[in-house]
Each structure stands twice: as structure tokens, then as C-alpha cells.
Amino acid sequence: VRGRWRELADGVLAYRHPTLDLTTGLVLGTRGCLVIDTGGDVAWGARLAGQVRRITTLPWTVALTHGHFDHCFGTAGFVGAPVWAHPGCRTAIERTATAQRERWVEAFRTGDGVEPDPVRADALAATEPALPGELTDPAPGAPPVRLDLGGLHAELHHLGPGHTDHDLVVHVPQRGVLFAGDLLESGGPPDFEDARPAHWASTVDAMLALRPRVLVPGHGDPMEPRQAARQRAELAVVAALCARQARGDHPDDLVAQSPYPPATTRTALGRPPG
Numbered sequence: 001v002r003g004r005w006r007e008l009a010d011g012v013l014a015y016r017h018p019t020l021d022l023t024t025g026l027v028l029g030t031r032g033c034l035v036i037d038t039g040g041d042v043a044w045g046a047r048l049a050g051q052v053r054r055i056t057t058l059p060w061t062v063a064l065t066h067g068h069f070d071h072c073f074g075t076a077g078f079v080g081a082p083v084w085a086h087p088g089c090r091t092a093i094e095r096t097a098t099a100q101r102e103r104w105v106e107a108f109r110t111g112d113g114v115e116p117d118p119v120r121a122d123a124l125a126a127t128e129p130a131l132p133g134e135l136t137d138p139a140p141g142a143p144p145v146r147l148d149l150g151g152l153h154a155e156l157h158h159l160g161p162g163h164t165d166h167d168l169v170v171h172v173p174q175r176g177v178l179f180a181g182d183l184l185e186s187g188g189p190p191d192f193e194d195a196r197p198a199h200w201a202s203t204v205d206a207m208l209a210l211r212p213r214v215l216v217p218g219h220g221d222p223m224e225p226r227q228a229a230r231q232r233a234e235l236a237v238v239a240a241l242c243a244r245q246a247r248g249d250h251p252d253d254l255v256a257q258s259p260y261p262p263a264t265t266r267t268a269l270g271r272p273p274g
């Protein structure tokens with residue numbers, strides 16, 4: 001294992017990307033491998049696919065945690081892979097790919113909230129994201145899809161809404177590792193732009209109930225259960241603030257009581273209740 005790969009458990013790896021501090025996953029069985037999230041454009045995905053091929057030549061399957069560009073616009077790099085996602089992820093890509101591309105091409109060109117990166121901007125401008133073809137049961141808490149990789153299996157769960165309405169988590173029960181997508185963040189505050197604040201904490205509860213030893217966030221360092229539990233408590237505070245706003249409390253008072261920065265809290269307060 002070398003470069004930006006980090007081995008979390010036997011056959012379970014995370015790759016740390018310099019752009020956006022994105023973290024993607026790789027699970028290695030004896031007959032196949034599972035790639036979790038694909039990067040934010042075709043060039044990014046092709047580069048990640050090359051990094052995977054330096055680790056293994058086994059047939060690959062892809063699982064997408066959700067439809068935000070940085071997690072799924074690189075899928076075309078994984079030629080021939082079956083691509084799993086929640087049906088809401090497919091819908092989100094279909095409906096929002098154009099808007100996400102425009103917004104983030106501009107962000108990478110101007111350095112708005114991200115390190116300026118004109119090469120990344122050009123690659124994203126040329127990306128038409130591939131759609132997932134293998135869809136999970138959309139119901140929260142439905143039995144997971146079980147992917148047998150040979151000696152090791154991975155389970156794809158939709159435990160409820162949170163960061164989006166279609167978050168998928170990937171659990172490797174034999175190794176105690178869970179890939180959480182952006183339901184958890186260790187590099188900064190969670191992103192509420194498409195969130196369901198009222199449900200997020202209980203979805204993290206359902207993740208912790210699977211008793212993982214390591215939780216891998218969509219951005220930043222792997223977390224221990226106690227760190228995820230701390231984030232769960234913060235998310236519950238935000239949910240309570242949203243409920244108070246629905247009852248008429250003023251946003252300025254609520255922002256002052258949030259565990260997160262004002263801009264993050266205002267985004268959360270702007271999301272539909274319930």
C-alpha cells in the first residue's frame with residue numbers, strides 16, 4: 001500500500017484525494033473488488049481507476065454514496081463496472097448534473113470556496129456523468145444489498161435521509177469498517193445544502209447500531225464511533241433549532257446557539273422541515 005492509500009483493515013482501504021479532501025474507498029475480496037465513490041469528473045475518475053489498478057486487477061464493482069458531483073461524476077473511469085446506488089441518487093444526477101457542473105466549474109475557475117484549479121474546471125466542464133444501473137431498495141432500513149467479493153462481503157444500506165434524501169452507506173461487517181459518504185465529515189462542518197436535518201441524527205444512530213469500529217467520512221480522516229456520536233449530538237442540536245424556527249423562533253437567535261458556523265446553520269434552517 002502506497003501513495004495516498006491508507007489500509008483501515010485487512011482488505012479495506014481508503015484513498016485521500018487532494019481536491020476537496022475527498023475520501024473514497026476500496027474493498028478487496030479474492031474474486032472482486034468494490035470501489036466506493038468515483039471522484040468529481042472523468043479525468044479524476046480515470047486517475048482513481050489507475051490507482052485502484054495499481055492495488056488490484058480483480059473485476060470491479062462501484063457503489064455511489066450519493067449524487068453530489070465529487071462522489072459520482074468520475075464513474076466512467078471504471079470501465080465495465082456494475083454501478084450501485086439508491087434510486088434517488090440516479091434521479092439526483094439526472095436532475096442536477098447540469099446545475100452542479102455549472103456551479104463547480106465556476107468555483108474551480110474563480111476559487112470560490114475551493115482551491116482554484118483551472119485544469120479541474122476544464123475536466124468537469126467536459127464531464128457527462130454516467131448513471132448508476134444497479135439500484136437498491138429505496139425504503140429506509142430495507143435489507144441491505146449484499147455484494148460477495150470472495151471471502152469478504154460488503155453490504156449497501158440506505159438507513160434513512162440525512163445529508164441527502166438518498167444516502168447509501170457501505171458496511172464491511174467482517175472488518176468493522178463503514179463508509180458513510182457525507183453523512184459524516186471530519187474535515188469541516190457537515191453540508192446541509194440538500195439535507196434533511198430532522199432525520200440526519202437518527203440515520204447516524206442507525207449507522208452506529210451496526211457497531212462499526214471505523215467510520216469513513218466522505219471528506220477527511222477516518223473516525224472512531226465516539227467521534228461519530230459527537231457529530232450525531234451536534235446534528236440533533238441543529239434539528240432542534242430547525243424545529244424551533246418552524247414554531248416561530250428568529251433565525252438570528254438560533255444561529256447563535258448552533259454548534260456550526262453561521263453560514264452552515266442558515267443553510268440548515270433554510271431546508272424544508274420534516
Ligand SMILES: [Zn+2]
Pocket residue numbers: 066068163182191
Ligand atoms: Zn455531498
